[in-house]
Amino acid sequence: MNKQQRFAYVSFSAGLYALLAALPSQLQPHVSRPEDNTFLQDMFGERGLHSLVKSLLSVHDTVAQKRYDPELPPLPEVIDDEENSVKIIRLVKNKEPLGATIRRDDNTGAIIVARIMKGGAADRSGLINAGDELIEVNGIPLDDKKPEEIIRILAQSQGAITFKVVPAGRDDVPLREPKVFLRALFDYDPSKDNAIPCKEAGLGFKKGSILQIMSQGDATWWQAKHEGDANPRAGLIPSKQFQERRFALRQPAVTQPLQRTLTGFRRSFRLSRRDRKTNKSMYESKKSQIYDMADVPTYEEVAPYCRQRGAKHRLVVLVGPTGVGLDELKKKLLISDPQHFGFTIPHTTRPKRNQESDGVEYHFISKHLFETDIHNNKLVEYGVYNGNYYGTSLDSVRSVLSKNKVCLMDVQPHTIKLLRTAEFKPFVVFVKPPPIERLRETRKNAKFLPGKDDKGSARPFTEEDFKEMLNSAEVMESHYGHLFEKVIVNDDLTTAFKELQLALKQVETETHWVPVSWTHS
Template identity: 75%
Template sequence: MRGGAADRSGLIHVGDELKEVNGIPVDDKKPEEIIRILAQSQGAITFKVVPGLKEDATTKEPKVYMKALFDYDPMDDKAIPCKEAGLAFKKGDILQIMSQDDATWWQAKHEGDANPRAGLIPSKQFQERRFALRRSVTTLPSLRSSTRRAFTGDAPQTCTTDCVSLDDVEIEFAEEIEEDADYSSGFHLAGFRRSFRLSRKDKKTNKSMYECKKSELYDMADVPTYEEVTAYRRQSGAKHRLVVLVGPTGIGMNELKRKLLISDPQHFSVTIPHTTRAKKNQENDGVEYHFIAKHLFETDIHNNKFIEYGEYKGNYYGTSLDSVRSVLSKHKVCLLDVQPHTIKHLRTAEFKPFVVFVKPPSIERLRETRKNAKIISGKDDKGTAKPFTEDDFQEMVRTAQIMETQYGHLFEKVIVNDDLSTAFSELRLALKKVETENHWVPVSWTHS
């Protein structure tokens, strides 16, 4: 084992031929018999070995670090050759890989651990095979009902890209947000519009709200085990990392974005959505929306230029990759909230997204903290406010659990929105650290 007594002594190497243990010849003995001799020995143990071919000492292996994307306890692993030699870890831990010589069992230690001794962990290939085998007999809960989103103003704030017809979508609750604009702080918050629900009547007249860009099976094909990472710190003057917020509807992502924007409008910004609908009198192109022709929007869909998009009353609405680039090019922090399955498409060297999962507290706390909160509901664009229901709370918690189960390996920060002020302070501090401290990011983000 790397870092073990034999390894540290520098006297015994892979390939050496063992002749004697404490003066007992072992040429004719099986490994199990030699182990018994070792177990019964006391004090110093003397080996007589014939050295194998000496490895070139000058070839030093580069340090390899992996981020664990699953929990592992060797005591629960029936396949590990020695449970006591195993290394336990949690999802998100950074592991320094000491040896990948064995195809099934790697040797690793926790990054920063002063103990030099390595432990056994399942290799990436072995663990992927095990996960794939489990998934073939157990299907994950469908995210179909959990990807329902609230819609804001006359458009979806974000539209899911799962294959779902409107007839499959139940009436959903929406986050309570204020009027179209907030001029109180001296600037306009594009994209924050009054929320409303789709009524049964609306569902009958709009059959294609959801665009089929990808399916749930595509997500289920991913087998998260380990991801090779490296330490990264944003250099002064470099573009900011994209900040992605993920969470169930009603959890308060709009409120957190709003508080960040108001706290420092020169530093934080949001994207401006695209639409094919006609511009209203009081609107300006590039402020509330980018207004473009339908055929151009469809061309952009075909060319995969949208992160998310949807259709409502015959008009398209969407968030484009270029709108994110526009914010980042102004050296501002771009705040984006998306469906979790879109994260993997944003995980590129260009955007280097910092993904924050906004999680609900317990149902008991939801009842306490949101008893006076309202959600916007109604068939028309004006909407009517009504209190959260018990079903809303149940759905929020259930959706969060499914998101965390299926996409938790992509989340870098988890914030429980128990109290909005506390959650905002925690988020603000996390974003400050992203700009000033080292973070582990995929190797591909720095080597491309």
């Protein structure tokens, strides 16, 4: 410390001691008892306190004058111009993975950084890039190491890790990828995927999970993280194209028993007693159910959506097997608030009966007009029974929605795809039965109604009805489950109704993830 610094330090110390000595008199107006004033004067005048302050100031000055910049090793005096440019990198790694995958070049045998995981330690450092060649890790040469051995070395390393790399040439600056969100339409467990380049780098998810895609630079393996996850590190997931190819190879041929199950799905039209003289299948969809089964669900691009005040309500579609209770749930919703909920009215070509009114039981139209609507794709679904057409039109859906009501529909599951448009934005609820033991218990005194409004054919449930209900539900969920946004088990009708009510209220007031095309209309 030079003379000027010493003088400044002595002056500062004297000023500090004077301040400490003056504090009791400054505090005196706030002290009520004489003994408290005496205590403060003794404490601030204590030499020990002055010595402590002096020591703290001395430590402060010592620390402040130190240099904490890292000392880099000197550059070598002789550099071989023939050698490739080598970069020495030191990263600090805690318990998290490094966030990079490696591969061996088939031609040169070099160990190459295959990809950098977005948000991982390597990515955050900005020092290691895809395409870099790894020469050494912590002084260990890698030329004779297998990728699995190197991964083990990295996994076991903690704290500072030193890499010697040959940087890859970089002519282009990578563009910042836009934010993309996908809804997963299948379950994925990387630990069971033998094709993934590094199981530890994989990201597992369940059907319905919302994934933020961090990179699609690799045609086979994308990088993603769960939406809203605080962990910035991405994981590997199979790309859409790769997963579609894998699913297509696994897709079995549709068998006759499955076809019979599909044709056994509950029908969606209300029929009078005389229209339901038999229980045979009446309706055939315009589009083949088997054709729809060939679809390969992987990912669907989505965006957040919240219904704005004054906008039309989302269409509510209920799906479930015969006897599960869809009619009961719809009726309870309508009774709970007839001004808020509405049903579609089917169309038919059969003659109107005396006790019927047009637009109440059915819309009665001519065969020519019905076939014209079929040709112009104006029907959600339709079929023929006893030589007459029956069906539900798109205009009947629009009619309910235009009255600022929530339109309730129950349809065959393969019809959902025809309704999944920006116009209707359907919220699909799958109502499934409980286990067969609960079916026997809860449906003991209930009646099985093969056709809507066909009360004359109502009968007690049979064991065969229960088995068919469970089998149909399993097929529906297996092949169309990726289209369901809500699943409700109708174990108890009152409980299921309350769960459905809550779900529909949330649809109207909260933000949901919907196909991105629905938000661009």
